[in-house]
Amino acid sequence: GQNIDQPTExxxxxxxxxxxxxxxxxxxxxxxxxxxxxxxxxPTFLSxxxxxxxxEKGRFSSxxxxxxxxxxxxxxxxQMKDSASYLCAVLDSNYQLIWGAGTKLIIKP
Amino acid sequence: xxxxxxxxxxxxCKSGTSVKIxxxxxxxxxxxxxxxxxxxxxxxxxxxxxxxxxxATYEQGVEKDKFLINHASLTLSTLTVTSxxxxxxxxxxxxxxxxxxxxxxxxxxxxxxx
Numbered sequence: 001g002q003n004i005d006q007p008t009e010x011x012x013x014x015x016x017x018x019x020x021x022x023x024x025x026x027x028x029x030x031x032x033x034x035x036x037x038x039x040x041x042x043p044t045f046l047s048x049x050x051x052x053x054x055x056e057k058g059r060f061s062s063x064x065x066x067x068x069x070x071x072x073x074x075x076x077x078x079q080m081k082d083s084a085s086y087l088c089a090v091l092d093s094n095y096q097l098i099w100g101a102g103t104k105l106i107i108k109p
Numbered sequence: 110x111x112x113x114x115x116x117x118x119x120x121x122c123k124s125g126t127s128v129k130i131x132x133x134x135x136x137x138x139x140x141x142x143x144x145x146x147x148x149x150x151x152x153x154x155x156x157x158x159x160x161x162x163x164x165a166t167y168e169q170g171v172e173k174d175k176f177l178i179n180h181a182s183l184t185l186s187t188l189t190v191t192s193x194x195x196x197x198x199x200x201x202x203x204x205x206x207x208x209x210x211x212x213x214x215x216x217x218x219x220x221x222x223x
Contacts, residue, residue, distance in 0.1 A: 031210060033211075042202050042215060042217040043214050087153070095210060096155070097212065099155075101151070101152040102152045
């Protein structure tokens, strides 16, 4: 079966750095997405990785290792507004998104 | 660019009635649209995938006669929840994709069935 694992909840301090991990086992791989979702709102796109390595975009970076079935989202200089759920999703061989359950990130002052 | 709208943003209806939710791609042609449902504190659950002009493909466990999906044009898809019951209360989100792989999400519709 297809499976995506990410921690249920993480807590971090404002101004710090946090890394949210995601491991996956899917039928085929056409890329991995990270989305941010605030409570009561739809997901918003953060990043897309299809090749191994680190993609940096401002305070957010995303890393992928296809051989390990592993990705992480790195958030730097955390702000209170970063409190949200972060969803990892893999595009499988049928170009269908397989979603993780999401990681709720709590930022404390 | 790549904006997807949904209407209504929230709706309250009585048990047994039907509710229609519209999803529109405003500035691109969506060859494929997706409908998701999300219960509180849970992740997105794909309900169905629809391609313009063809029947929707429903995920296992989703009743196609209860959740009617119509993708009549490249910019519009509708989801009709027929004979709604309180357990259908949820956050319904659509997304749209053109020729690229990225899905663009609508803002979601919160349905409450009383």
